[in-house]
Amino acid sequence: MSAGALSQAAPAKINLALHVTGRRADGYHELESLVVFADLADELEAVPADTDSLAVSGPFAAMLGSGSSNLALRAAAAFRARWPELAPSGLALRLTKNLPVAAGIGGGSADAAATLRLMAGMAAEPVPVAELADLAAGLGSDVPACLLSRPLIARGVGEILSPLPEFPQLHIVLVNPQIPVVTAEVFRRLRRRDNAPLPALPAPLTRPAQLGLWLAETRNDLEPAAVELVPGIGTLIGTLSGFAGCMLARMSGSGATVFGLFGSGAQAHDAAHEIRRLHPDYWVGAAPLLGP
Numbered sequence: 689m690s691a692g693a694l695s696q697a698a699p700a701k702i703n704l705a706l707h708v709t710g711r712r713a714d715g716y717h718e719l720e721s722l723v724v725f726a727d728l729a730d731e732l733e734a735v736p737a738d739t740d741s742l743a744v745s746g747p748f749a750a751m752l753g754s755g756s757s758n759l760a761l762r763a764a765a766a767f768r769a770r771w772p773e774l775a776p777s778g779l780a781l782r783l784t785k786n787l788p789v790a791a792g793i794g795g796g797s798a799d800a801a802a803t804l805r806l807m808a809g810m811a812a813e814p815v816p817v818a819e820l821a822d823l824a825a826g827l828g829s830d831v832p833a834c835l836l837s838r839p840l841i842a843r844g845v846g847e848i849l850s851p852l853p854e855f856p857q858l859h860i861v862l863v864n865p866q867i868p869v870v871t872a873e874v875f876r877r878l879r880r881r882d883n884a885p886l887p888a889l890p891a892p893l894t895r896p897a898q899l900g901l902w903l904a905e906t907r908n909d910l911e912p913a914a915v916e917l918v919p920g921i922g923t924l925i926g927t928l929s930g931f932a933g934c935m936l937a938r939m940s941g942s943g944a945t946v947f948g949l950f951g952s953g954a955q956a957h958d959a960a961h962e963i964r965r966l967h968p969d970y971w972v973g974a975a976p977l978l979g980p
């Protein structure tokens with residue numbers, strides 16, 4: 689890290705379950721989702737400067753612009769517009785883009801949330817949490833959840849959040865076939881927009897087996913539409929679910945990333961190792977989930 693820089697991890701978001709329960713008048717879809725975060729992240733560093741700037745490096749830097757449309761810069765501008773007296777006049781941001789882009793794991797949202805956390809941390813007085821969450825919702829549906837980066841249930845279009853007080857210790861394997869998926873296109877292809885809400889979670893939720901039973905009653909309602917666009921998603925789900933110890937294989941968000949959920953870190957690493965061997969051109973990550 690450069691001298692004087694503050695840093696924040698921007699962890700990958702995973703929708704373990706996602707039900708589409710309705711559609712609002714503005715066309716956005718009402719969702720209910722169990723959202724968790726993995727210990728796999730973009731890294732963001734910031735140093736106060738005269739003006740805002742962004743330098744992007746890392747494995748997925750080439751897929752992203754560093755101009756004002758980048759969500760990290762949009763988040764910085766939105767924070768300054770809301771709290772001009774609490775923000776530095778500029779920020780020199782350095783983003784290490786480790787997460788695939790337009791992949792259903794909310795990388796851009798995580799970067800925006802990490803920028804907001806950095807700026808709130810730099811402010812001379814505390815920034816009201818509810819107002820920061822409102823600002824986050826204006827930047828993207830997943831940004832409020834990414835601000836928290838802990839297990840939660842998200843409702844509405846992602847702005848109504850219920851953090852979970854406890855969650856089993858689990859490991860995740862993420863596999864992306866390196867085909868970007870446009871979120872709006874997946875929502876457009878939905879055949880049903882009035883699915884059942886999520887079942888009630890067991891309380892307390894501490895054992896992997898309890899979560900496994902609950903997940904078996906849930907779905908990702910975006911999966912069939914995404915599989916129509918990228919049939920390889922369906923194949924990957926089949927491959928992942930065949931590995932020893934895989935509790936569940938499913939798509940995250942609007943895809944194309946597929947996850948495998950494991951109780952054991954060793955079994956997750958074995959599965960990731962085998963997928964890298966089978967598909968050297970895919971992006972594969974394995975990590976523990978972040979706890980409450």
Ligand SMILES: C[C@](O)(CO)[C@H](O)COP(=O)(O)OP(=O)(O)OC[C@H]1O[C@@H](n2ccc(N)nc2=O)[C@H](O)[C@@H]1O
Pocket residue numbers: 703706715716717718719721792797828829830831844845846871872873875941942
């Ligand atoms: C599917 C999820 O990943 C679940 O976590 C998110 O809800 C999507 O979050 P995101 O990628 O940040 O998406 P946004 O940038 O907010 O929306 C992209 C586009 O997807 C569609 N969209 C998104 C979210 C939503 N609840 N209903 C929608 O219909 C809209 O056409 C929107 O213009």
Ligand SMILES: Nc1ncnc2c1ncn2[C@@H]1O[C@H](COP(=O)(O)OP(=O)(O)OP(=O)(O)O)[C@@H](O)[C@H]1O
Pocket residue numbers: 752757758759760788789790791792793794795796797798799800830869871940941942943
């Ligand atoms: N810092 C950023 N990182 C990733 N994408 C960004 C960033 N800034 C802007 N974008 C744009 O945002 C779009 C969505 O990127 P992102 O990686 O967040 O999607 P996603 O993983 O599909 O998210 P979700 O799970 O919320 O659907 C991309 O088309 C990308 O060009």
